Amino acid sequence: MKFRIYRYNPDADKKPYMQDFELADPEPGMMLLAALLKIKDTIDESLSFRRSCGEGVCGSDGMNINGINGLACVTPLASLKQPIEIRPLPGLPVVRDLIVDMDQFWQNYRDVKPYLIVNDPMPEVELPQTPQQREQLDGLYECILCACCSTQCPSFWWNPDKYLGPAALLQASRFIEDSRDQATEERLAALEGPFKLFRCHSIMNCVQVCPKGLNPTRAINNIKKMMVKRSL
Amino acid sequence: MECKTTAVVSGDVNDSIDMPDLPRRQFDALIIGAGGGGLRAALQLANADASVAVVSKVFPTRSHTVAAQGGMNAALANVLPDNWHWHMFDTVKGSDYLGDQDAIEYMCRAAPTAVYELEHFGVPFSRLDNGSIYQRPFGGQSQNFGGDQAARTCAAADRTGHAILHSLYQQNIRAKTHFFDEYFAVDLLKDDQGYILGALAFNIHNGEPVIIEAKTTLLATGGAGQLFRTTTNALINTGDGMGMALRAGVPLQDMEFFQFHPTGIAGRGMLITEGARGEGGYLVNADGERLMERYAPKAKDLASRDVVSRAIATEVREGRGCGPNKDHVMLKLDHLGEDVIQKRLPGIRQTCITFVGIDPAVAPVPIFPTAHYTMGGIPTNRDGQVVMPVKDTPEEPVPGLYAAGECACVSVHGANRLGGNSLLDILVFGRAAANHIIDYLSENRYHRPIDSDSLESAVNRMQRWDRKGDGEGESVSGLRDELKMVMENHCSVFRNDEVLAEGVAKVEQIVERFKHARIDDHSAVFNTARVEALELENLLGVALATIHSARARQESRGAHSRTDYTERDDINWMRHSLYSLDTGLDYKPVRTKPISVDSFPPKARVY
Numbered sequence: 001m002k003f004r005i006y007r008y009n010p011d012a013d014k015k016p017y018m019q020d021f022e023l024a025d026p027e028p029g030m031m032l033l034a035a036l037l038k039i040k041d042t043i044d045e046s047l048s049f050r051r052s053c054g055e056g057v058c059g060s061d062g063m064n065i066n067g068i069n070g071l072a073c074v075t076p077l078a079s080l081k082q083p084i085e086i087r088p089l090p091g092l093p094v095v096r097d098l099i100v101d102m103d104q105f106w107q108n109y110r111d112v113k114p115y116l117i118v119n120d121p122m123p124e125v126e127l128p129q130t131p132q133q134r135e136q137l138d139g140l141y142e143c144i145l146c147a148c149c150s151t152q153c154p155s156f157w158w159n160p161d162k163y164l165g166p167a168a169l170l171q172a173s174r175f176i177e178d179s180r181d182q183a184t185e186e187r188l189a190a191l192e193g194p195f196k197l198f199r200c201h202s203i204m205n206c207v208q209v210c211p212k213g214l215n216p217t218r219a220i221n222n223i224k225k226m227m228v229k230r231s232l
Numbered sequence: 233m234e235c236k237t238t239a240v241v242s243g244d245v246n247d248s249i250d251m252p253d254l255p256r257r258q259f260d261a262l263i264i265g266a267g268g269g270g271l272r273a274a275l276q277l278a279n280a281d282a283s284v285a286v287v288s289k290v291f292p293t294r295s296h297t298v299a300a301q302g303g304m305n306a307a308l309a310n311v312l313p314d315n316w317h318w319h320m321f322d323t324v325k326g327s328d329y330l331g332d333q334d335a336i337e338y339m340c341r342a343a344p345t346a347v348y349e350l351e352h353f354g355v356p357f358s359r360l361d362n363g364s365i366y367q368r369p370f371g372g373q374s375q376n377f378g379g380d381q382a383a384r385t386c387a388a389a390d391r392t393g394h395a396i397l398h399s400l401y402q403q404n405i406r407a408k409t410h411f412f413d414e415y416f417a418v419d420l421l422k423d424d425q426g427y428i429l430g431a432l433a434f435n436i437h438n439g440e441p442v443i444i445e446a447k448t449t450l451l452a453t454g455g456a457g458q459l460f461r462t463t464t465n466a467l468i469n470t471g472d473g474m475g476m477a478l479r480a481g482v483p484l485q486d487m488e489f490f491q492f493h494p495t496g497i498a499g500r501g502m503l504i505t506e507g508a509r510g511e512g513g514y515l516v517n518a519d520g521e522r523l524m525e526r527y528a529p530k531a532k533d534l535a536s537r538d539v540v541s542r543a544i545a546t547e548v549r550e551g552r553g554c555g556p557n558k559d560h561v562m563l564k565l566d567h568l569g570e571d572v573i574q575k576r577l578p579g580i581r582q583t584c585i586t587f588v589g590i591d592p593a594v595a596p597v598p599i600f601p602t603a604h605y606t607m608g609g610i611p612t613n614r615d616g617q618v619v620m621p622v623k624d625t626p627e628e629p630v631p632g633l634y635a636a637g638e639c640a641c642v643s644v645h646g647a648n649r650l651g652g653n654s655l656l657d658i659l660v661f662g663r664a665a666a667n668h669i670i671d672y673l674s675e676n677r678y679h680r681p682i683d684s685d686s687l688e689s690a691v692n693r694m695q696r697w698d699r700k701g702d703g704e705g706e707s708v709s710g711l712r713d714e715l716k717m718v719m720e721n722h723c724s725v726f727r728n729d730e731v732l733a734e735g736v737a738k739v740e741q742i743v744e745r746f747k748h749a750r751i752d753d754h755s756a757v758f759n760t761a762r763v764e765a766l767e768l769e770n771l772l773g774v775a776l777a778t779i780h781s782a783r784a785r786q787e788s789r790g791a792h793s794r795t796d797y798t799e800r801d802d803i804n805w806m807r808h809s810l811y812s813l814d815t816g817l818d819y820k821p822v823r824t825k826p827i828s829v830d831s832f833p834p835k836a837r838v839y
């Protein structure tokens with residue numbers, strides 16, 4: 001099994017380069033993350049990437065795999081054309097090898113006030129929510145903040161500090177849609193202007209790459225609709 | 233992110249002390265670990281206007297709490313009648329009477345509030361038609377002290393941990409908690425009187441060390457599932473806090489009790505939540521027999537985890553396993569119908585399809601007991617204070633040191649944890665520890681100077697890996713893989729003296745060889761090889777504690793099943809093990825007296 005992997009260590013390398021690796025007989029059903037771990041353990045310890053859960057729930061190991069962003073731990077080797085070309089998530093500064101600096105991504109996440117805001121006094125028990133109201137959050141709350149979507153989005157590449165990007169906007173939607181949240185007006189107002197929300201041109205790259213099958217474009221369009229209604 | 237209260241860049245307090253010239257930060261409270269336990273504590277402290285720093289070796293939402301599926305126990309009685317006292321009974325019985333009953337009472341009483349708080353923080357719990365929180369049955373739950381099955385586990389589909397961890401992180405964003413993301417904590421720092429005064433950590437991005445001085449330090453570093461080759465745990469679960477505690481002279485408690493979850497995907501280790509059986513799934517052997525009917529006639533597939541894991545291991549040993557190698561049994565879910573599976577178990581459906589190509593809505597899934605949860609850990613009282621024996625006092629607090637979550641041992645789980653009780657544990661005791669820290673801070677207003685020896689040994693430990701060797705010495709990854717294999721072969725579901733004795737020798741030998749291990753990556757930038765080396769050192773300490781404690785305990789209790797001592801022995805062994813690096817094994821009594829109710833005396837455990 002052949003791999004071409006992006007390498008860059010600012011400590012040692014003047015510029016990035018691609019390095020070839022080969023793994024003899026990978027186990028059946030092997031995921032890309034397992035292959036990377038094996039390369040690191042047996043061929044080159046200095047190969048650097050993030051990982052934690054190994055099962056697609058923590059969002060650590062987003063990377064660009066044969067041109068498409070995805071999580072290494074849930075990408076079967078068998079599904080990939082060789083040599084498997086692996087690069088860091090595009091559009092963010094590279095720290096080392098497959099590790100990118102996510103500061104801007106987190107900044108955008110924090111910008112949408114991603115927390116429940118309730119101004120009324122809290123009851124002694126749970127805030128009521130019907131199963132139908134709760135269903136509105138399906139497809140929104142499951143996001144694992146892997147950044148696969150935002151770093152595949154051209155609008156985010158051009159203006160990462162102005163356009164919030166699909167991941168942050170999906171979270172904005174998650175709280176706007178929550179029947180318990182009391183800050184909808186404030187949240188919508190904060191998304192006004194040509195950039196934060198409206199830079200999304202519905203190119204749908206984000207939808208194609210989301211490893212959790214979420215649909216940021218739909219969430220963004222829902223917010224847009226609410227903005228239009230609000231301005232009438 | 234800006235911190236709420238000023239973090240003094242130091243030098244102004246301890247100028248007189250001779251120490252390496254390292255950058256310093258000062259906070260009231262340091263929390264090591266940003267899983268559910270650490271984040272719950274951080275939120276409580278931030279809301280009380282303490283200056284609090286949270287250090288995590290991964291970005292907070294990558295912590296392993298994110299992987300918890302099934303839910304969190306609390307006697308809300310939303311679905312079936314329930315109360316905290318029944319929950320307490322089940323927990324004591326589940327613990328095989330090794331749990332401390334004061335802590336268990338405290339936890340079960342606090343559970344409903346803990347859930348309501350989470351809901352107010354924004355956790356998207358699944359709901360019932362009347363708008364209240366959905367609860368599902370889980371193993372080991374009963375109504376009325378051992379009667380009918382209860383439904384006590386509050387769930388957000390099968391992504392409860394994700395929902396909780398994200399909501400807690402979000403609330404900490406609101407509270408402006410100060411985060412040190414992707415910093416690795418190396419060792420605790422102290423003074424000569426034994427006060428714990430913070431930790432040495434380094435920024436993984438650039439390798440730069442920093443002394444984080446704090447009046448209190450809370451360890452919330454999670455479990456040590458990476459001890460075993462096949463595990464449901466994340467790669468980051470390497471028992472770092474336990475390793476740090478051991479090196480600081482604190483013993484580890486009850487480490488022989490490691491939970492093997494009955495339903496890990498066979499050979500792969502991904503977890504299938506007990507909630508799958510709670511929703512009506514059941515186990516079958518090669519003969520198509522519903523095997524749990526034989527082992528637990530009443531509770532069947534919802535017996536305690538130790539019972540179900542032993543049953544599966546026994547079926548396989550006796551030749552009734554499934555597949556060409558007869559090495560697993562099957563979990564049947566397809567009879568539940570696609571709707572229920574999609575609504576209640578969407579995450580595990582995805583996992584099964586991804587990892588074994590089986591849709592549980594269509595066909596049964598191969599499963600086998602898999603290393604899952606560290607019942608033992610850093611001993612604490614129910615205020616989260618770390619305690620250890622000093623002279624005649626079995627539980628003397630270590631000043632300034634706290635522990636909560638899976639790295640701690642309160643002990644509410646005793647010899648066997650009930651499903652759904654760990655998320656509860658981390659939240660209840662994360663909060664309790666924070667509350668005690670707030671009191672401690674009001675009485676201890678000033679930072680104490682750190683002892684230079686303690687700093688030096690921490691710095692040495694970190695710098696050891698910067699030395700360029702001569703290419704000799706074994707690789708860290710090779711030793712790690714060997715350790716995991718040894719633990720899997722010598723400290724698994726069934727144990728006996730011969731196998732354990734061999735295991736002890738092998739682990740000790742790996743510890744020796746580790747002294748000469750090497751890494752070849754000496755870069756300062758995001759050096760994951762160095763992180764893995766430091767993690768292995770922690771794992772080795774935990775392995776020693778685990779296998780020594782297991783060999784010494786000559787009885788079968790909860791998750792510790794000895795084929796040479798098959799019975800529980802309350803006369804000699806109803807006590808907690810304590811293992812320390814310097815003095816080996818010691819024991820202390822179980823706290824059998826609850827806070828306000830009568831004690832539950834040990835009884836035979838039947839499900």
Ligand SMILES: Cc1cc2nc3c(=O)[nH]c(=O)nc-3n(C[C@H](O)[C@H](O)[C@H](O)COP(=O)(O)OP(=O)(O)OC[C@H]3O[C@@H](n4cnc5c(N)ncnc54)[C@H](O)[C@@H]3O)c2cc1C
Pocket residue numbers: 264265266267268269270287288289290292295296297298299300301302303304305392393415416417418452453454455464465466468469472473503505604605636637638639651652653654655656658
């Ligand atoms: C697959 C799975 C499913 C589960 N499902 C359930 C369930 O349904 N119900 C239930 O009750 N329990 C469940 N559990 C158990 C429960 O999830 C865990 O016990 C619990 O989440 C542990 O939380 P924690 O806060 O103690 O630690 P963790 O969430 O593991 O967090 C540990 C933190 O410590 C940090 N850390 C560790 N070492 C260092 C270091 N050296 N320097 C800096 N930071 C460090 C990490 O970065 C991380 O932030 C499950 C466990 C697994 C593995």
Ligand code: SF4
Pocket residue numbers: 152153154155156165166199200201202203204205206207216217220
């Ligand atoms: S749909 Fe919008 S958010 Fe998604 S990739 Fe296109 S521009 Fe980006």
Ligand code: SF4
Pocket residue numbers: 142143144145146147148149150166167170209210211212213214216
């Ligand atoms: S929406 Fe999908 S791709 Fe984007 S961050 Fe969330 S999980 Fe990742």
Ligand code: FES
Pocket residue numbers: 051052053054055056057058059060061071072073074
């Ligand atoms: S390692 Fe957690 S998502 Fe891949």
